[in-house]
Amino acid sequence: MEFSTLRAKGRVYLDHNATAPLAQSVAARVPEWLEQWGNPSSIHQSGRGPKAVLRETRNRMAQMIGAGAPLELIFTSGGTEANNLALKGVFEKARMNERRRILVSSVEHPSVRRTAEYLESRGAEIAIIPVLRSGRIDLDAYERLLDENVALVSVMLANNETGNIFPVKKLAELAHSKGALFHADCVQALGKIPVNLRDLGVDLATFSGHKFYGLKGVGVLYVRRGVNLESLIHGGAQERHRLGGTENTWDIASLGEMCGFQGQIDSRAEELKRLRDHLETRALAEISGVSITGGESERLPNTSSLVIPGVDGETLLMNLDMRGFSVSTGAACSSGSPEPSPVLLAMGLARAEAQTSLRVGLGWENTQAEIDLFVDELILIVERIRSFERPVLGEANV
Amino acid sequence: MEFSTLRAKGRVYLDHNATAPLAQSVAARVPEWLEQWGNPSSIHQSGRGPKAVLRETRNRMAQMIGAGAPLELIFTSGGTEANNLALKGVFEKARMNERRRILVSSVEHPSVRRTAEYLESRGAEIAIIPVLRSGRIDLDAYERLLDENVALVSVMLANNETGNIFPVKKLAELAHSKGALFHADCVQALGKIPVNLRDLGVDLATFSGHKFYGLKGVGVLYVRRGVNLESLIHGGAQERHRLGGTENTWDIASLGEMCGFQGQIDSRAEELKRLRDHLETRALAEISGVSITGGESERLPNTSSLVIPGVDGETLLMNLDMRGFSVSTGAACSSGSPEPSPVLLAMGLARAEAQTSLRVGLGWENTQAEIDLFVDELILIVERIRSFERPVLGEANV
Numbered sequence: 001m002e003f004s005t006l007r008a009k010g011r012v013y014l015d016h017n018a019t020a021p022l023a024q025s026v027a028a029r030v031p032e033w034l035e036q037w038g039n040p041s042s043i044h045q046s047g048r049g050p051k052a053v054l055r056e057t058r059n060r061m062a063q064m065i066g067a068g069a070p071l072e073l074i075f076t077s078g079g080t081e082a083n084n085l086a087l088k089g090v091f092e093k094a095r096m097n098e099r100r101r102i103l104v105s106s107v108e109h110p111s112v113r114r115t116a117e118y119l120e121s122r123g124a125e126i127a128i129i130p131v132l133r134s135g136r137i138d139l140d141a142y143e144r145l146l147d148e149n150v151a152l153v154s155v156m157l158a159n160n161e162t163g164n165i166f167p168v169k170k171l172a173e174l175a176h177s178k179g180a181l182f183h184a185d186c187v188q189a190l191g192k193i194p195v196n197l198r199d200l201g202v203d204l205a206t207f208s209g210h211k212f213y214g215l216k217g218v219g220v221l222y223v224r225r226g227v228n229l230e231s232l233i234h235g236g237a238q239e240r241h242r243l244g245g246t247e248n249t250w251d252i253a254s255l256g257e258m259c260g261f262q263g264q265i266d267s268r269a270e271e272l273k274r275l276r277d278h279l280e281t282r283a284l285a286e287i288s289g290v291s292i293t294g295g296e297s298e299r300l301p302n303t304s305s306l307v308i309p310g311v312d313g314e315t316l317l318m319n320l321d322m323r324g325f326s327v328s329t330g331a332a333c334s335s336g337s338p339e340p341s342p343v344l345l346a347m348g349l350a351r352a353e354a355q356t357s358l359r360v361g362l363g364w365e366n367t368q369a370e371i372d373l374f375v376d377e378l379i380l381i382v383e384r385i386r387s388f389e390r391p392v393l394g395e396a397n398v
Numbered sequence: 399m400e401f402s403t404l405r406a407k408g409r410v411y412l413d414h415n416a417t418a419p420l421a422q423s424v425a426a427r428v429p430e431w432l433e434q435w436g437n438p439s440s441i442h443q444s445g446r447g448p449k450a451v452l453r454e455t456r457n458r459m460a461q462m463i464g465a466g467a468p469l470e471l472i473f474t475s476g477g478t479e480a481n482n483l484a485l486k487g488v489f490e491k492a493r494m495n496e497r498r499r500i501l502v503s504s505v506e507h508p509s510v511r512r513t514a515e516y517l518e519s520r521g522a523e524i525a526i527i528p529v530l531r532s533g534r535i536d537l538d539a540y541e542r543l544l545d546e547n548v549a550l551v552s553v554m555l556a557n558n559e560t561g562n563i564f565p566v567k568k569l570a571e572l573a574h575s576k577g578a579l580f581h582a583d584c585v586q587a588l589g590k591i592p593v594n595l596r597d598l599g600v601d602l603a604t605f606s607g608h609k610f611y612g613l614k615g616v617g618v619l620y621v622r623r624g625v626n627l628e629s630l631i632h633g634g635a636q637e638r639h640r641l642g643g644t645e646n647t648w649d650i651a652s653l654g655e656m657c658g659f660q661g662q663i664d665s666r667a668e669e670l671k672r673l674r675d676h677l678e679t680r681a682l683a684e685i686s687g688v689s690i691t692g693g694e695s696e697r698l699p700n701t702s703s704l705v706i707p708g709v710d711g712e713t714l715l716m717n718l719d720m721r722g723f724s725v726s727t728g729a730a731c732s733s734g735s736p737e738p739s740p741v742l743l744a745m746g747l748a749r750a751e752a753q754t755s756l757r758v759g760l761g762w763e764n765t766q767a768e769i770d771l772f773v774d775e776l777i778l779i780v781e782r783i784r785s786f787e788r789p790v791l792g793e794a795n796v
Binding site: 006020021022035038039041042044045077079080081084109115210216231234236246247249250251314318321328 | 403416429432475477481515516613629631633642644645647648712715716
């Protein structure tokens with residue numbers, strides 16, 4: 001299947017971890033989905049088309065991620081809601097059997113981190129599994145923290161800022177050995193690497209449509225059959241009472257459409273890795289002092305988190321933006337905040353290092369020519385910023 | 399502005415309280431909105447268009463519903479999520495100041511009713527304000543239930559099954575006199591009658607896009623400035639930390655588009671009332687035993703809840719469906735459930751009456767010719783069903 005997106009002409013988009021441009025094939029089918037405006041819960045004619053869309057998407061998505069059965073998938077309004085449902089839904093049920101502990105890694109997305117903080121205020125005991133500067137999770141610390149009081153462990157499959165991939169299969173096995181449930185936020189991984197829940201052996205997993213070229217407004221929480229979950233949004237009987245509200249058929253349909261690209265993920269990943277490595281090789285060689293955060297550990301093929309000493313990340317971002325390149329300094333959800341990335345600080349970077357960090361997230365449409373244009377521009381801008389910030393004193397007398 | 403929808407040719411859609419067919423003018427603008435696929439939180443170029451869409455919709459919607467300021471509006475994934483946010487968000491904060499009581503009417507939508515039940519399991523004290531068979535809320539009972547322990551009162555502006563309109567302005571004044579907050583679910587009212595929050599004087603109010611010819615996947619919770627609300631979905635800084643998650647730009651934009659039809663609401667309401675009254679006049683005159691639930695009280699102009707003795711509602715619905723008419727037996731969210739409508743039972747109808755109820759919800763595109771076709775068909779089907787259920791013994795010997 002051909003692949004292209006609605007990305008703007010004349011710009012180079014390198015922020016696919018924030019959101020992906022919409023696939024043309026999704027945009028092309030939207031008018032057809034809009035015809036299915038009925039309420040999927042209606043039992044008359046207008047409900048049947050929408051209901052079929054939900055069923056088909058659930059089947060395709062279950063097949064793509066290797067779920068045991070389509071009904072193990074709950075459609076949510078996005079990854080954030082799915083992460084909230086996982087943590088709150090499990091904790092609400094677990095506290096009845098006295099397990100009050102939740103373990104999360106130090107580099108989770110805010111939708112896991114802040115939900116854990118909230119649950120702490122409601123009686124949960126939260127413990128943080130450290131992630132080392134190398135990008136590896138601290139397995140010894142994890143094993144020390146795991147005990148019979150742990151209800152749930154939540155560790156992402158791949159980090160949104162560094163791209164680091166965590167050994168979820170092994171972490172889940174260890175959790176299960178203590179009777180704890182395991183949740184993996186797979187939002188950043190979907191579409192960038194193959195994800196198979198049968199291999200990973202997790203109990204809950206989160207996915208999002210818009211990071212994989214689909215429409216915004218749709219996510220999925222996989223909940224293994226038998227896991228006891230309190231509802232997050234109480235209301236109608238939708239999603240078997242675990243998330244009420246009329247389903248947004250077209251957003252959901254877009255996820256089903258993207259399942260058609262599953263067969264391309266492997267080869268796309270190879271090409272992404274080649275481009276990303278090319279970018280890093282040039283940046284390391286041609287810009288002094290650059291380092292790659294988490295670069296020595298397993299990573300998503302598309303992500304690069306660069307520390308460029310002496311160059312404020314936000315200034316760099318704005319200069320690149322003016323020249324037609326979209327990148328970011330960290331998670332988009334934290335954009336606009338003056339604070340440096342909590343993920344990078346948690347990994348042990350100094351504030352100054354985190355503040356001079358740039359995140360590049362490549363996508364399926366990027367080309368080597370674009371990457372070269374980007375690095376050329378990056379070199380020029382870094383030189384200019386560095387020359388302002390560290391004026392050559394000799395010239396002041398000219 | 400011209401108005402038309404994507405409704406199917408050759409069918410008569412009379413279930414607008416379940417969902418409205420999508421407006422053509424919304425469908426026509428979707429491709430343009432899809433171009434705004436960026437993440438509104440991104441600070442580079444691709445985030446600016448989406449951010450502008452959110453800002454513009456917030457402004458238009460605030461103007462339409464008479465909010466004090468656009469930032470009093472929180473975009474949600476729909477009415478159900480907004481109702482959950484209202485009740486849970488207020489209760490979480492209120493329990494710190496010892497007010498543990500929540501009053502809700504007996505005819506609220508499941509997203510209020512079931513959320514209240516959930517909060518009861520978490521320490522809230524729930525009391526139910528009765529709604530009488532006439533469609534009026536029991537004001538005496540309300541005043542007896544109101545005291546200084548009440549944190550929140552939640553009564554809908556208009557009921558989704560009978561269309562009955564409740565005196566929210568007065569109910570809110572009484573709540574305020576005891577220091578309680580007031581929430582009104584305005585989902586069914588929006589677009590059917592003018593809604594002005596300045597007049598109503600409520601603290602929180604819920605709206606939904608798809609009941610007003612917009613896209614599914616978007617709702618609004620109005621929260622008066624100064625009301626203290628715990629977040630429902632923890633995550634990024636979206637919606638000022640009260641509801642995390644990347645915003646679904648196009649669904650939100652559709653709500654803004656529909657604000658352009660505000661000027662038509664008054665005259666459309668008059669025409670709807672004329673058609674609805676015509677339908678009821680004929681049904682009452684031409685089908686024996688029919689009664690209108692809540693018909694003697696103030697109602698939305700488009701809604702009719704008919705009791706047709708001796709005719710099972712679901713059988714009737716399916717027969718009408720086969721003949722090209724979409725109606726329902728109650729809330730779409732409860733469809734498929736064998737139980738009769740909890741709303742009708744709460745109003746004092748017997749099970750047999752609730753089971754023989756039919757809900758008709760008219761919309762802006764229905765015509766008198768359609769209504770007449772519908773009543774003609776209704777008469778024939780009712781006659782047929784009644785003849786099966788009460789066979790004429792004399793004919794058995796022919």
